[in-house]
Amino acid sequence: AQSVAQPEDQVNVAEGNPLTVKCTYSVSGNPYLFWYVQYPNRGLQFLLKYITGDNLVKGSYGFEAEFNKSQTSFHLKKPSALVSDSALYFCAVRDYNQGGKLIFGQGTELSVKP
Amino acid sequence: KAGVTQTPRYLIKTRGQQVTLSCSPISGHRSVSWYQQTPGQGLQFLFEYFSETQRNKGNFPGRFSGRQFSNSRSEMNVSTLELGDSALYLCASSFGDSSYNSPLHFGNGTRLTVT
Numbered sequence: 486a487q488s489v490a491q492p493e494d495q496v497n498v499a500e501g502n503p504l505t506v507k508c509t510y511s512v513s514g515n516p517y518l519f520w521y522v523q524y525p526n527r528g529l530q531f532l533l534k535y536i537t538g539d540n541l542v543k544g545s546y547g548f549e550a551e552f553n554k555s556q557t558s559f560h561l562k563k564p565s566a567l568v569s570d571s572a573l574y575f576c577a578v579r580d581y582n583q584g585g586k587l588i589f590g591q592g593t594e595l596s597v598k599p
Numbered sequence: 600k601a602g603v604t605q606t607p608r609y610l611i612k613t614r615g616q617q618v619t620l621s622c623s624p625i626s627g628h629r630s631v632s633w634y635q636q637t638p639g640q641g642l643q644f645l646f647e648y649f650s651e652t653q654r655n656k657g658n659f660p661g662r663f664s665g666r667q668f669s670n671s672r673s674e675m676n677v678s679t680l681e682l683g684d685s686a687l688y689l690c691a692s693s694f695g696d697s698s699y700n701s702p703l704h705f706g707n708g709t710r711l712t713v714t
Contacts, residue, residue: 517700519702521705528689528706528707529691529703530705531702531704534700536700575642584647584654584655585647585654585696586632586644586647586655587632587644587703589634589641589642590641591641592642
Protein backbone atom coordinates (compact mmCIF):
# COMPACT_ATOMS: atom_id res chain seq x y z
CA ALA A 486 0.00 0.00 0.00
CA GLN A 487 1.06 3.58 -0.60
CA SER A 488 2.14 5.52 2.44
CA VAL A 489 3.76 8.73 3.60
CA ALA A 490 5.82 9.32 6.70
CA GLN A 491 6.52 12.54 8.51
CA PRO A 492 9.51 11.78 10.72
CA GLU A 493 9.18 14.84 12.96
CA ASP A 494 6.23 15.34 15.28
CA GLN A 495 7.29 18.94 15.90
CA VAL A 496 9.49 21.51 14.21
CA ASN A 497 10.56 24.73 15.93
CA VAL A 498 11.80 27.68 13.92
CA ALA A 499 12.58 31.31 14.66
CA GLU A 500 10.65 33.91 12.70
CA GLY A 501 12.53 34.97 9.59
CA ASN A 502 14.50 31.73 9.37
CA PRO A 503 13.92 29.16 6.63
CA LEU A 504 11.72 26.21 7.52
CA THR A 505 11.57 22.63 6.31
CA VAL A 506 8.90 20.06 7.13
CA LYS A 507 9.93 16.59 6.03
CA CYS A 508 7.94 13.94 4.23
CA THR A 509 8.98 10.63 2.70
CA TYR A 510 6.77 8.42 0.62
CA SER A 511 6.46 4.79 -0.36
CA VAL A 512 4.52 4.12 -3.55
CA SER A 513 4.38 1.70 -6.42
CA GLY A 514 4.16 3.63 -9.64
CA ASN A 515 4.08 7.40 -10.00
CA PRO A 516 3.57 9.32 -6.79
CA TYR A 517 0.86 11.95 -6.54
CA LEU A 518 1.77 14.02 -3.49
CA PHE A 519 0.07 16.83 -1.60
CA TRP A 520 0.67 19.16 1.33
CA TYR A 521 -2.08 20.49 3.56
CA VAL A 522 -2.10 22.80 6.58
CA GLN A 523 -4.51 22.76 9.50
CA TYR A 524 -5.06 25.64 11.90
CA PRO A 525 -6.68 25.02 15.31
CA ASN A 526 -10.36 24.08 15.13
CA ARG A 527 -10.34 24.30 11.36
CA GLY A 528 -10.31 21.89 8.45
CA LEU A 529 -7.32 21.25 6.22
CA GLN A 530 -6.25 23.77 3.61
CA PHE A 531 -4.55 22.71 0.40
CA LEU A 532 -1.04 24.15 -0.05
CA LEU A 533 0.41 22.46 -3.12
CA LYS A 534 0.66 19.23 -5.09
CA TYR A 535 3.11 17.30 -7.21
CA ILE A 536 1.76 15.27 -10.10
CA THR A 537 4.50 15.44 -12.69
CA GLY A 538 6.97 17.93 -14.15
CA ASP A 539 9.31 20.27 -12.25
CA ASN A 540 10.69 18.89 -9.03
CA LEU A 541 10.19 22.23 -7.29
CA VAL A 542 6.53 22.96 -6.76
CA LYS A 543 5.32 26.36 -5.65
CA GLY A 544 2.17 26.72 -3.61
CA SER A 545 0.11 29.04 -1.44
CA TYR A 546 1.40 31.47 1.19
CA GLY A 547 5.00 31.35 -0.08
CA PHE A 548 5.42 27.63 0.49
CA GLU A 549 7.18 25.33 -1.93
CA ALA A 550 8.07 21.66 -1.94
CA GLU A 551 10.90 19.73 -3.49
CA PHE A 552 10.20 16.34 -5.01
CA ASN A 553 13.21 14.02 -4.88
CA LYS A 554 12.65 10.69 -6.55
CA SER A 555 15.94 9.10 -5.54
CA GLN A 556 15.35 9.90 -1.88
CA THR A 557 11.58 9.34 -2.12
CA SER A 558 11.03 12.64 -0.36
CA PHE A 559 8.70 15.59 -0.74
CA HIS A 560 9.83 18.16 1.81
CA LEU A 561 7.88 21.37 2.39
CA LYS A 562 9.92 24.56 2.56
CA LYS A 563 9.60 28.28 3.05
CA PRO A 564 12.49 30.74 2.82
CA SER A 565 11.36 32.96 5.69
CA ALA A 566 8.98 31.70 8.39
CA LEU A 567 6.21 33.79 9.90
CA VAL A 568 4.63 33.38 13.33
CA SER A 569 1.32 32.93 11.50
CA ASP A 570 2.75 29.80 9.81
CA SER A 571 2.46 27.99 13.14
CA ALA A 572 0.04 25.12 12.47
CA LEU A 573 -0.21 21.39 11.81
CA TYR A 574 1.11 20.26 8.43
CA PHE A 575 0.13 17.08 6.63
CA CYS A 576 1.75 15.33 3.71
CA ALA A 577 -0.52 13.06 1.66
CA VAL A 578 -0.35 10.64 -1.27
CA ARG A 579 -3.00 9.30 -3.62
CA ASP A 580 -3.31 5.54 -3.28
CA TYR A 581 -4.47 4.25 -6.65
CA ASN A 582 -4.11 0.69 -5.41
CA GLN A 583 -7.01 1.46 -3.09
CA GLY A 584 -9.35 3.42 -5.30
CA GLY A 585 -7.47 6.71 -5.26
CA LYS A 586 -8.12 7.71 -1.68
CA LEU A 587 -5.82 10.25 -0.11
CA ILE A 588 -3.53 8.78 2.54
CA PHE A 589 -2.20 11.26 5.10
CA GLY A 590 0.92 11.28 7.20
CA GLN A 591 0.66 11.70 10.95
CA GLY A 592 1.26 15.43 10.76
CA THR A 593 4.03 17.77 11.90
CA GLU A 594 3.35 20.61 14.26
CA LEU A 595 5.25 23.70 13.21
CA SER A 596 5.96 26.34 15.83
CA VAL A 597 7.42 29.66 14.73
CA LYS A 598 8.65 31.88 17.57
CA PRO A 599 9.14 35.64 17.29
CA LYS B 600 -17.33 31.07 -3.83
CA ALA B 601 -18.64 29.44 -0.66
CA GLY B 602 -16.47 26.73 0.81
CA VAL B 603 -17.41 23.32 2.13
CA THR B 604 -20.02 23.63 4.86
CA GLN B 605 -20.40 21.08 7.62
CA THR B 606 -23.19 21.05 10.17
CA PRO B 607 -23.36 20.94 13.06
CA ARG B 608 -19.94 22.17 14.24
CA TYR B 609 -20.24 20.48 17.62
CA LEU B 610 -22.24 17.52 18.81
CA ILE B 611 -22.47 15.68 22.11
CA LYS B 612 -24.08 12.27 22.13
CA THR B 613 -24.44 9.35 24.52
CA ARG B 614 -23.14 5.84 23.92
CA GLY B 615 -25.63 3.77 21.96
CA GLN B 616 -27.24 6.71 20.21
CA GLN B 617 -26.92 7.44 16.52
CA VAL B 618 -25.84 10.62 14.79
CA THR B 619 -26.09 12.19 11.33
CA LEU B 620 -23.57 14.70 10.06
CA SER B 621 -24.14 16.89 7.03
CA CYS B 622 -21.83 18.26 4.37
CA SER B 623 -22.51 20.72 1.56
CA PRO B 624 -19.70 20.72 -1.02
CA ILE B 625 -18.40 23.63 -3.02
CA SER B 626 -20.77 24.48 -5.85
CA GLY B 627 -19.89 22.40 -8.91
CA HIS B 628 -17.99 19.76 -6.96
CA ARG B 629 -19.36 16.29 -7.43
CA SER B 630 -17.06 14.29 -5.19
CA VAL B 631 -17.35 14.20 -1.42
CA SER B 632 -14.99 12.36 0.92
CA TRP B 633 -15.22 11.87 4.67
CA TYR B 634 -12.33 11.54 7.12
CA GLN B 635 -12.13 10.87 10.84
CA GLN B 636 -9.42 12.75 12.73
CA THR B 637 -8.26 11.67 16.19
CA PRO B 638 -5.06 12.45 18.12
CA GLY B 639 -4.07 8.79 18.22
CA GLN B 640 -4.96 7.60 14.71
CA GLY B 641 -4.57 10.82 12.75
CA LEU B 642 -6.63 11.21 9.60
CA GLN B 643 -8.47 8.06 8.59
CA PHE B 644 -10.42 7.74 5.34
CA LEU B 645 -14.06 6.78 5.77
CA PHE B 646 -15.60 6.88 2.29
CA GLU B 647 -15.87 8.76 -0.97
CA TYR B 648 -18.98 9.50 -3.01
CA PHE B 649 -19.16 10.66 -6.59
CA SER B 650 -22.43 11.35 -8.37
CA GLU B 651 -24.43 9.63 -5.61
CA THR B 652 -22.35 6.44 -5.81
CA GLN B 653 -19.93 5.25 -3.16
CA ARG B 654 -16.61 4.98 -4.97
CA ASN B 655 -14.36 3.95 -2.15
CA LYS B 656 -14.60 2.86 1.46
CA GLY B 657 -12.14 2.80 4.34
CA ASN B 658 -11.69 0.20 7.05
CA PHE B 659 -14.47 1.21 9.39
CA PRO B 660 -17.25 -0.99 10.80
CA GLY B 661 -20.66 -1.07 9.21
CA ARG B 662 -21.96 1.31 11.89
CA PHE B 663 -20.48 4.05 9.73
CA SER B 664 -22.48 4.78 6.61
CA GLY B 665 -23.00 7.61 4.21
CA ARG B 666 -24.90 8.78 1.22
CA GLN B 667 -24.85 11.51 -1.37
CA PHE B 668 -27.81 13.29 -2.84
CA SER B 669 -28.43 14.48 -6.38
CA ASN B 670 -27.30 18.01 -5.43
CA SER B 671 -23.97 16.51 -4.25
CA ARG B 672 -24.72 17.18 -0.59
CA SER B 673 -23.67 14.31 1.60
CA GLU B 674 -24.59 12.89 4.97
CA MET B 675 -22.72 10.54 7.21
CA ASN B 676 -24.41 8.38 9.83
CA VAL B 677 -22.93 6.59 12.79
CA SER B 678 -25.18 4.15 14.65
CA THR B 679 -24.73 2.67 18.10
CA LEU B 680 -22.14 5.21 19.11
CA GLU B 681 -19.10 4.13 21.09
CA LEU B 682 -16.74 6.25 23.18
CA GLY B 683 -14.03 5.67 20.58
CA ASP B 684 -16.12 7.42 17.95
CA SER B 685 -15.32 10.76 19.56
CA ALA B 686 -13.40 12.63 16.88
CA LEU B 687 -13.36 15.48 14.42
CA TYR B 688 -15.19 14.38 11.28
CA LEU B 689 -14.04 16.17 8.17
CA CYS B 690 -15.78 16.38 4.86
CA ALA B 691 -13.93 17.32 1.69
CA SER B 692 -15.10 17.99 -1.83
CA SER B 693 -13.37 18.02 -5.18
CA PHE B 694 -14.35 18.71 -8.75
CA GLY B 695 -13.87 15.25 -10.20
CA ASP B 696 -13.42 11.86 -8.70
CA SER B 697 -10.06 10.77 -7.32
CA SER B 698 -8.68 9.99 -10.77
CA TYR B 699 -8.59 13.71 -11.57
CA ASN B 700 -5.94 14.35 -8.89
CA SER B 701 -7.68 17.59 -8.08
CA PRO B 702 -7.06 18.69 -4.50
CA LEU B 703 -9.58 18.13 -1.75
CA HIS B 704 -11.22 21.17 -0.21
CA PHE B 705 -12.09 20.57 3.42
CA GLY B 706 -14.82 21.90 5.65
CA ASN B 707 -14.12 22.93 9.24
CA GLY B 708 -15.42 19.65 10.54
CA THR B 709 -17.94 18.40 13.07
CA ARG B 710 -16.54 17.75 16.53
CA LEU B 711 -18.37 14.70 17.92
CA THR B 712 -18.08 13.88 21.59
CA VAL B 713 -19.56 10.61 22.84
CA THR B 714 -20.14 10.33 26.58
